[in-house]
Every structure is written in structure tokens, then in C-alpha cells.
Amino acid sequence: MSILTVEHLTHGFGDRAIFHDVSFRLLKGEHIGLVGANGEGKSTFMNIITGKLQPDEGRIEWAKNVRVGYLDQHTALEKGMTIRDVLASAFEFLFTLEAQMNEMYEKMAEASDEEMAYYMEETGVIQELLSAHDFYLIDAKVEEVGRALGLAEVGLDRDVSELSGGQRTRVLLGKLLLEKPDILLLDEPTNYLDEVHIEWLKRYLNDYENAFILISHDIPFLNSVINLVYHMDNQELNRYVGDYDRFQEVYAVKKAQLEAAYNRQQKEIAELKDFVARNKARVATRNMAMSRQKKLDKMELIELAAEKPKPEFHFLEARAPGRYLVETHELVIGYDEPLSAPLNFQMERGERIVLTGANGIGKTTLLRSILGLIPPLSGSVELGDYLEIGYFEQEMSQDIETTALEELWKEFPGFTQFEIRSALAKCGLTTKHIESRVKVLSGGEQAKLRLCKLINRASNLLVLDEPTNHLDVDAKEELKRALRAYKGSILMVCHEPEFYEGLATRVWDCGQWTTRV
Helix, strand or coil, X not given: CEEEEEEEEEEEECCEEEXXXXXXXXXXXXXXXXXXXXXXXXXXXXXXXXXXXXXXXXXXXXXXXCCEEEECCCCCXXXXXXXXXXXXXXXXXXXXXXXXXXXXXXXXXXXXXHHHHHHHHHHHHHHHHHHHCCHHHHXXXXXXXXXXXXXXXXXXXXXXXXXXXXXXXXXXXXXXXXXXXXXEEEECCCCCCCHHHHHHHHHHHHCCCCEEEEXXXXXXXXXXXXXXXXXXXXXXXXEEECCXXXXXXXXXXXXXXXXXXXXXXXXXXXXXXXXXXXXXXXXXXXXXXXXXXXXXXXXXCCCCCCCCCCCCCCCCECCCCCCEEEEEEEEEXXXXXXXXXXXXXXXXXXXXXXXXXXXXXXXXXXXXXXXXXXXCCEEEEEXXXXXXXXXXXXXXXXXXXXXXXXXXXXXXXXXXXXXXXXXXXXXXXXXXXXXXXXXXXXXXXXXXXXXXXXXXXXXXXXXXXXXXXXXCHHHHHHHHHHHHHCCCEEEEECCCHHHXXXXXXXXXXXXXXXXXX
């Protein structure tokens, strides 16, 4: 039975087409990986099928009474709500049902026999629904999921506005799991999750009996949980059976066959045109020439999709700094309360240090404290001589009204428009991306814009906070190559061992010094 049917979907932003005549069916129990390069419309597709966006054309139909759970990469959590409040809001529909049931009980006092029979039947159905969804165990369920996702350690009564990116993702995941939806829609769920919770999510999805659609650029994770791939490319959506590796094999063969057919057709067209040109003027051969011209006119042309621009990252290098880049003396980081024991460490020129560990233990806070963006609670940070630091933040503001072009020009006012456009194009952004407002760009396109700012300013120390989040496979591979070629030093937070292996000279487990254990 089809849970979701999408027919003839067409959508775009301004003159930038995202989908053209896309159709899709989701069946019970399918575990789908939705893949494609940054900006191909994966998150837009999710927003359309969940009703957050209205498509330009097409029909979206869900099966009756299907409950959809959506983990969105840009969901906002309201200040003033606690983790417990957000988790309990998963049961909002049950509280609504309970209110309806209580209203019916009140009406029974003055009901006729006919109305009484109706109310008795309706309240019985609601009572069964409440029991089936563990309504009377809500508090226990919230505590259980809070413990499983490590949120109990953070404190269930903590305000959600104080949470790190990873903690926030875990809260939204917890809410989703408590909702027990008939279908899960997950948009890059592994962003901001540490290895422990990625493994936990992997086990959960492997045991998940219902259908899910998953957007992710984490290939090992995708391979371990999906059985179908839908590939979004050039405004089309194509289905492949198997995991991501199998999809790549089949896609490569399909692409090679199309290219071979295209080359054969181009050769045939050239021969026909040549024959027509040579013979149309001669009376003896004019009919043969016209026959070939008709064949040319009726020929259905094979078109090759334009190659996606592959990003190129080349970090500009500043002069060599002194021997010691960073020294901390009894450094204690945190906001209202300490996140770390007193830290004493040194980072020398040429080192490439990766910070790992669970979410919320203070990795981003440590980077920001070293850079002087937030004051330490006690102790001090000493930065070396001649340091030129390039800092890559985890996220950028979602309220930016400027275009990508204007945003980069603000950073480099001395560049000509040609230089700005060339710099953005080298990072894999097309003209349409460059002229689009930053807030309508995908997470991956925004990350490429931030990288563009970084690579065009000379540095000798790169401080990178989760640089691989949102980046597609090509961009991730190119970033790894560029970081290996970089002669300066690197201090990076990263949860992807396959990215930093062979790059890091030291890996620090931040769990050893945090107070949040």
C-alpha cells in the first residue's frame, strides 16, 4: 500500500528550477536514502511533502490517518521551553484527544439516548487510542528517552535555548521517537551527533519497522540503514534498489551507456548533415538528401546533463608563525558554570589537532574561548606571535537578507565583481546560487559560502568547527584534499573518523577534561 504519492511535481525559486515533473511513491517498510549534490532540492522536497511549502504544480497525497514525524535541520526551538516540555509536546495530539473526551463526558449529563450512545462509542475509541499511545505513561516515557539520548545528564529542566547543536538535534530526535510516527523524515540527522549517538541512531533505524526517508551525506551511515536510494539530479528523481555503494555502481554504468549513445547519435547526425549538404543541390541525389533531412528533423535528440561544478578549495597561507600557537594556563571554560577542569596545554606550529567527544561537553566553547570570542571563567589563553587565524563556524545566521555575492563582497570590498563571482564559482556555486539570497540556499551551499570566505584570506592556523556538516560527497573529498595540502596548522572539531584519519597528528578526547560526564 502506498503511504505517500507524489505526481508531476514541479517547483522552483524565482528563475531557478528545482524539480520538473517529478513523481514518487513511498511504500510500507521502505527505508529510503534521498541523495544528491548540495542544492539539488532534497530539503525543499521534504518541505513540500510535509506541507511547509506549496509546490508550483503537482499533487501530494498521503494515505489516510498517516502520522508523519519530521526531523528538520533548521527547526527552531522556543526560548523558555525546557527539554522536558519539548519531549512532552510529542504527545500534544493525545492531550487534545483527552480534552475532547472530557468534553463529551460533560455533555453526557444532558444527552438524549441517541446522543449518549454516540458519546459512549466515541469516548471508547479515544480511550483505546490513549492507551495504545501510552498516554498514562508519558512522564516515564519522557524520562526513558531522555536517558537513552544522554539528555538526562544535560538536565531535562534546562532551557532549550542554552543547548549546543548536538544536544538540540538529540532533543528533536527524542521528540520524534516519542511521537511514534508511521513514517520518519530525517534531514541530515547525523549533523552535530557524536559517534556514540550516531551508532545508537543506526541501531534504532535498523530495527525500525515503518518507512523512513533519510537525507544524509554520511555514506557509511547511509549504507548501514537504507535499502533504496532516490537520486535527485538535474530536476529529476530516480529510484535505485540497494544501498549507496550499489547506487553508485548502477549510476556509473547508466551514465556511461548514455554517453556512448550520445556519441553514436552525434556521429550519425554529422554524417547525415554532411550527406545533405553535399547532395541537396544535385537533381540526381536531391530526393535522397531530402529523405535524410526528414530523418534528421524527426530524430529525438539525446541530451547529456551539464556537469555539476566540482568545488576547488585552495587555502591561502600567511607567513610562518612562532613555535607555539596556543598555550593555556589553568583555563576553565563555560558560561554560567564550568564546562571543564583547569586546562594546561600547548599547540605547536605544524600540528593538526582534532577534538572529539560527546555533544555538549564544551568543544565549541573551547574553540571560542581560545579565539577570545567568549571570556574564560578563570585562567588564561596565550596566542603565539604572527598568528593569522581562519575560523569556520558551525552555522551561519538564518536571517541574512543579502545574496551570496553581496555577502562575500562585504568581506572583501576590494574585489571586483568578476573576482567575487570567480571565487564563489570555484567553491561549486553556480550563477543562480550566487544571485540567490543566502537564507534560501541549502545548508551545503551556505557551508561552501563560508568556506569561500575562509580560503580567500591568508591564514597560518585554521580553527574549524564541524566543517563537514551539510557538505556533499564531492565537497567533502575536496576539503580533505585541500586540508592535507595546507602547510599551516589546524585545530578542528569533527565527528567523522573517515574524514580526519590520515589528516590529524593528534586526536584529543574532550571527555577526559569535561565536567559534563
